Amino acid sequence: MNKIWLVMQREYLARVKKKSFLLATLLTPLIFPAIMAIFVWIAMEEKDNQSLRIIEVVDENKLFFLESSDQYAFSFSDRSDEEAKDLVKNGDRYGFLHIPKFDLENPKGITFFGEENPNMNLMSYLESSLKKKIEDQRLYESGIDPQLISDIRTKVDIKSITVNEQGEEKVSNATVNYAIGFVAGILIYMFIFIYGNQIMQGVIEEKSSRIVEILVSSLKPFQLMMGKIVGIAGVGLTQLLIWIVLVGGLTTLVTGYLGMQMPQQQAMEMAQVGMEQIPDSGVSEILQVINGIDFVTLVLCFVFYFLGGYLLYGALFAGIGSAVDAPSDAQQFMLPVTIPLIVSYMGLFVFVLQDPNSTASFWLSVVPLTSPIAMMGRVSFGVPFWELALSMILLILGFLGTTWLAGKIYRIGILMHGTKPSYKTLWKWIKTNN
Amino acid sequence: MLETQKLNKSYGANRALTDVDLKVSKGVIFGLLGPNGAGKSTLIRIINQIIDADSGQVLIDGKPLAPDHISQIGYLPEERGLYKKMKVWDQMIYFARLKGLSQHEAKTRIKNWLDKMEMSTWREKKIEDLSKGMAQKVQFISTIIHNPPLLILDEPFSGFDPVNAEIIKDQILELKKQGTTVILSTHRMESVELLCDQVAMINKSHKILDGTIRQVKNSFRPEVFHVTVENPVKEIPAEWTAKEDEGAYHFTLPLSGKHPNELLEELMDYGQISRFQEVIPSMEEIFIHQVKSTHDE
Numbered sequence: 001m002n003k004i005w006l007v008m009q010r011e012y013l014a015r016v017k018k019k020s021f022l023l024a025t026l027l028t029p030l031i032f033p034a035i036m037a038i039f040v041w042i043a044m045e046e047k048d049n050q051s052l053r054i055i056e057v058v059d060e061n062k063l064f065f066l067e068s069s070d071q072y073a074f075s076f077s078d079r080s081d082e083e084a085k086d087l088v089k090n091g092d093r094y095g096f097l098h099i100p101k102f103d104l105e106n107p108k109g110i111t112f113f114g115e116e117n118p119n120m121n122l123m124s125y126l127e128s129s130l131k132k133k134i135e136d137q138r139l140y141e142s143g144i145d146p147q148l149i150s151d152i153r154t155k156v157d158i159k160s161i162t163v164n165e166q167g168e169e170k171v172s173n174a175t176v177n178y179a180i181g182f183v184a185g186i187l188i189y190m191f192i193f194i195y196g197n198q199i200m201q202g203v204i205e206e207k208s209s210r211i212v213e214i215l216v217s218s219l220k221p222f223q224l225m226m227g228k229i230v231g232i233a234g235v236g237l238t239q240l241l242i243w244i245v246l247v248g249g250l251t252t253l254v255t256g257y258l259g260m261q262m263p264q265q266q267a268m269e270m271a272q273v274g275m276e277q278i279p280d281s282g283v284s285e286i287l288q289v290i291n292g293i294d295f296v297t298l299v300l301c302f303v304f305y306f307l308g309g310y311l312l313y314g315a316l317f318a319g320i321g322s323a324v325d326a327p328s329d330a331q332q333f334m335l336p337v338t339i340p341l342i343v344s345y346m347g348l349f350v351f352v353l354q355d356p357n358s359t360a361s362f363w364l365s366v367v368p369l370t371s372p373i374a375m376m377g378r379v380s381f382g383v384p385f386w387e388l389a390l391s392m393i394l395l396i397l398g399f400l401g402t403t404w405l406a407g408k409i410y411r412i413g414i415l416m417h418g419t420k421p422s423y424k425t426l427w428k429w430i431k432t433n434n
Numbered sequence: 435m436l437e438t439q440k441l442n443k444s445y446g447a448n449r450a451l452t453d454v455d456l457k458v459s460k461g462v463i464f465g466l467l468g469p470n471g472a473g474k475s476t477l478i479r480i481i482n483q484i485i486d487a488d489s490g491q492v493l494i495d496g497k498p499l500a501p502d503h504i505s506q507i508g509y510l511p512e513e514r515g516l517y518k519k520m521k522v523w524d525q526m527i528y529f530a531r532l533k534g535l536s537q538h539e540a541k542t543r544i545k546n547w548l549d550k551m552e553m554s555t556w557r558e559k560k561i562e563d564l565s566k567g568m569a570q571k572v573q574f575i576s577t578i579i580h581n582p583p584l585l586i587l588d589e590p591f592s593g594f595d596p597v598n599a600e601i602i603k604d605q606i607l608e609l610k611k612q613g614t615t616v617i618l619s620t621h622r623m624e625s626v627e628l629l630c631d632q633v634a635m636i637n638k639s640h641k642i643l644d645g646t647i648r649q650v651k652n653s654f655r656p657e658v659f660h661v662t663v664e665n666p667v668k669e670i671p672a673e674w675t676a677k678e679d680e681g682a683y684h685f686t687l688p689l690s691g692k693h694p695n696e697l698l699e700e701l702m703d704y705g706q707i708s709r710f711q712e713v714i715p716s717m718e719e720i721f722i723h724q725v726k727s728t729h730d731e
Binding site: 003006007010014205209210211213214215216217218219415417 | 479482483484485504507509510511513514515516517518519520528529531532533576577
């Protein structure tokens with residue numbers, strides 16, 4: 001145990017003391033907001049700089065009207081097809097919309113000509129405008145006033161409340177839960193990949209620089225492997241902790257700054273209104289939802305799956321590292337590790353976040369290879385206790401299993417040089433007893 | 435000090451060790467000889483508990499090998515390395531602590547060694563900034579930092595320039611004087627003759643000879659003498675194929691069952707004998723001869 005501790009310390013300090021660790025830890029929380037800011041800025045610039053695009057509309061029904069916007073202007077005429085197309089070719093018009101004479105019950109043959117492929121926005125705008133006009137026209141013809149329809153149209157928001165076994169009621173909101181599950185799942189996915197790779201690199205370094213022969217004459221290969229895995233987990237947790245503090249600090253700073261910008265009284269009013277007078281408004285609902293989330297469970301689950309998933313995969317990464325001489329040779333063994341990770345990542349979006357209680361979500365969140373990512377997608381929606389317990393027990397068993405498997409490969413692999421093992425040789429190593 | 439009894443180890447169909455018995459006395463330098471792939475490294479790895487033998491056992495001071503023995507063995511593998519990005523000092527502390535020294539003990543000893551080897555100025559340097567010879571010295575000190583009673587050195591001189599090799603050689607002799615038992619695995623025969631008290635030779639998984647250097651050499655004596663006769667008074671027989679050099683005749687004669695004194699008496703009739711010396715094979719010759727003869731089998 002003492003020796004595992006020594007290895008852990010070394011692995012931890014060797015990484016945390018590096019300048020690159022400090023840089024990555026400090027810059028990463030800034031990179032995502034920065035990238036988003038750049039995108040927003042580019043989009044704004046584009047909108048500002050865009051020249052007005054004129055679209056020629058020839059409507060043989062003399063029925064439609066399209067509203068011009070900042071980006072598009074519509075010019076209505078009776079020009080012939082050829083004339084209009086020539087305008088497009090000359091560059092006088094961005095495009096040409098031809099609406100032939102048709103039966104309102106069966107509108108067909110509407111065509112857009114352009115020099116380049118029109119963008120999605122424009123097309124959907126045109127389609128919805130025409131659709132609306134046709135529908136209104138048909139309502140009118142059937143004797144119904146479109147204004148009536150517009151008056152009848154109502155906005156409905158369903159407030160969802162979950163009732164647990166104790167009869168406590170909680171306000172929930174699919175969007176907030178979705179966001180929490182999404183962020184937690186992605187974080188675990190990234191952590192496993194980044195730090196799993198570090199384990200692998202570390203093992204390969206020790207093996208290829210032949211330090212390992214000296215090390216294993218002082219301690220058991222298993223101790224060396226566990227020390228490395230746990231030490232690197234410490235690095236990851238440290239990084240996470242710094243990020244939480246950093247993001248928390250930044251958020252407080254930003255909200256504090258925004259709060260200063262807002263006149264004190266107005267802010268007070270808003271807060272009061274939000275909390276008491278109109279309890280059903282959107283902001284307060286989100287606040288209620290956030291209050292309703294059991295953060296203790298959420299954080300405990302996150303730490304558990306974060307570490308459990310990392311340890312499970314970390315052992316596999318260590319096993320792979322021990323079997324090869326160089327990182328480039330590791331590729332062939334990466335598939336069994338990357339496939340379940342990708343499956344859980346995809347599963348998170350396709351099944352878990354869409355329907356947290358479906359059969360697919362259940363299995364994804366219970367099978368140890370996928371559960372760390374999938375279960376975190378479910379936790380914020382609320383998971384029955386027995387499912388959570390089953391998933392956690394299986395994850396612990398899974399971790400013990402992969403560690404045992406990796407340990408068997410590791411103790412032989414680290415002493416093998418110059419041979420490129422296949423899956424068959426790995427299997428042979430697993431079967432050998434000493 | 436160290437004894438192995440009927441050690442066997444095979445990797446699949448390849449036999450690495452077959453019934454190897456060895457006895458290393460306390461305080462000697464023991465040469466473990468053999469060509470590449472003979473099984474030396476396997477034997478060393480078994481003694482270091484890196485791998486287990488299929489059968490047979492290893493005794494240290496009469497007791498079967500146990501995890502506690504790790505702190506009593508210093509091991510310098512042939513393929514060795516250090517963490518390139520780590521500082522000399524941190525690295526040495528790490529290795530010393532893995533061998534069971536306390537933080538305090540490790541610091542004191544490393545400081546003494548660095549002073550002794552005039553390396554104190556390298557303390558804060560990273561291994562990647564050291565020359566190969568410097569790194570080798572760091573490695574050597576790391577191997578012996580816990581004062582192991584048994585030291586196993588696999589090709590300790592490879593990678594050293596002659597000056598540093600000499601320093602290491604002196605350190606090994608110094609350790610021997612202090613009572614350390616040293617197992618030296620090498621195929622540099624000149625260092626074997628210079629350093630070793632006992633040797634054992636392994637080829638193709640079998641131990642093919644062992645004993646003190648003298649015993650081994652004696653058993654390989656061809657019983658042949660170099661003779662030089664100055665200004666002979668009698669014609670030297672042609673079948674002796676003597677070479678003449680300014681009146682001195684050099685030739686070699688086999689004993690052919692006679693006592694050396696009888697042969698010498700016979701020779702004295704030919705003139706003044708200026709050289710009468712038994713041919714003793716070098717370890718190198720024995721090594722090559724043995725490897726070849728087991729190869730032919």
